[in-house]
Amino acid sequence: MAGAHLLACAAFLTVFLARRDRLPDPVATHFSGSGAADGFTTLGAFPYEALGMLLGSALLCTGMVYATRGERVFVGLGCAVAGLLGALTVAVLLSNAGAETADAVCLGPGVLGAAVAAGAAAAALGVPAGGRGPAAGRSKAAAATETAPRFELREGESVLWTRSAGSRPLLTGGGCLMAAGAVLIPLAGWASGLGLLAGGAVLCACFAVRVTVDRHGLTVNVLGLPRPRVRIPLDRIAEAGHRDVEPLRDLGGWGYRAVPGRSGFALRSGPAVVVRLTTGSEFVVTVDDAATAAALLAALADRERGHQRAREHEHDHQSERGTSARTTAEGG
Numbered sequence: 001m002a003g004a005h006l007l008a009c010a011a012f013l014t015v016f017l018a019r020r021d022r023l024p025d026p027v028a029t030h031f032s033g034s035g036a037a038d039g040f041t042t043l044g045a046f047p048y049e050a051l052g053m054l055l056g057s058a059l060l061c062t063g064m065v066y067a068t069r070g071e072r073v074f075v076g077l078g079c080a081v082a083g084l085l086g087a088l089t090v091a092v093l094l095s096n097a098g099a100e101t102a103d104a105v106c107l108g109p110g111v112l113g114a115a116v117a118a119g120a121a122a123a124a125l126g127v128p129a130g131g132r133g134p135a136a137g138r139s140k141a142a143a144a145t146e147t148a149p150r151f152e153l154r155e156g157e158s159v160l161w162t163r164s165a166g167s168r169p170l171l172t173g174g175g176c177l178m179a180a181g182a183v184l185i186p187l188a189g190w191a192s193g194l195g196l197l198a199g200g201a202v203l204c205a206c207f208a209v210r211v212t213v214d215r216h217g218l219t220v221n222v223l224g225l226p227r228p229r230v231r232i233p234l235d236r237i238a239e240a241g242h243r244d245v246e247p248l249r250d251l252g253g254w255g256y257r258a259v260p261g262r263s264g265f266a267l268r269s270g271p272a273v274v275v276r277l278t279t280g281s282e283f284v285v286t287v288d289d290a291a292t293a294a295a296l297l298a299a300l301a302d303r304e305r306g307h308q309r310a311r312e313h314e315h316d317h318q319s320e321r322g323t324s325a326r327t328t329a330e331g332g
Contacts, residue, residue, distance in 0.1 A: 008086025
């Protein structure tokens with residue numbers, strides 16, 4: 001996939017060097033819906049902006065492919081982006097070549113169609129290079145939730161389990177966004193790079209969470225920050241178990257996600273604590289040693305249900321005594 005972006009860069013540089021003497025200054029780089037030029041860049045800055053865009057796209061797509069462990073669909077998508085952007089930059093160069101002024105440059109109606117076709121061809125070549133097929137093709141047995149082993153907790157005994165769960169690909173993606181923004185700012189101004197810098201900073205800040213199991217239930221918060229935080233109290237937990245989770249397959253993506261019947265944090269593929277709530281929905285969070293966390297959570301939830309039953313029994317007993325006392329008083 002990175003090779004596709006390098007080929008796009010090589011194609012752009014080859015055409016630029018071959019047609020440099022025929023390019024106007026400034027160069028038309030933005031076009032209206034009718035194809036007329038309405039945005040311009042100096043000839044000296046143009047190749048740096050174009051290469052910065054292609055290399056920034058390469059960083060983002062490489063991070064995406066790395067995060068998905070080379071799934072074919074994402075390799076194909078990365079190659080499609082490379083083919084589309086490479087074709088567009090070359091088309092802009094060829095449209096400018098030979099024009100006396102940039103105002104006279106017009107982008108033909110077939111350019112976008114040709115660029116889309118180039119992207120589709122690149123995707124078709126890139127998909128077979130992916131490391132594996134869609135996660136949905138995995139066996140259903142692998143997705144079955146395993147019941148947590150039993151832990152016996154004595155009355156009044158306190159337990160605490162906590163562990164951080166991070167995503168190196170998410171951190172890499174955030175770094176790539178920030179790097180792309182840093183490249184674009186000197187080339188195209190703050191407006192072009194500030195959004196990438198901000199998005200990258202958010203990804204880097206949220207690349208890890210802390211998962212805690214204690215008397216309060218299951219708590220997940222961004223590492224080092226009190227908020228945002230998700231807490232599942234013990235009285236909302238019907239059952240706790242663990243299984244391997246694939247973010248794209250099970251939650252539709254990475255980070256905090258919600259789909260019909262399920263929500264949770266998935267920063268990577270692998271073992272996860274799976275909690276079935278009293279409402280019937282599921283909450284999942286990927287973390288190492290999920291089996292131990294699920295076992296402790298199940299034991300705490302069982303003890304809480306025992307306490308709840310004892311409270312209800314005591315309440316019923318007190319109600320019965322109150323009714324008996326009232327009956328005696330009325331009879332007297």
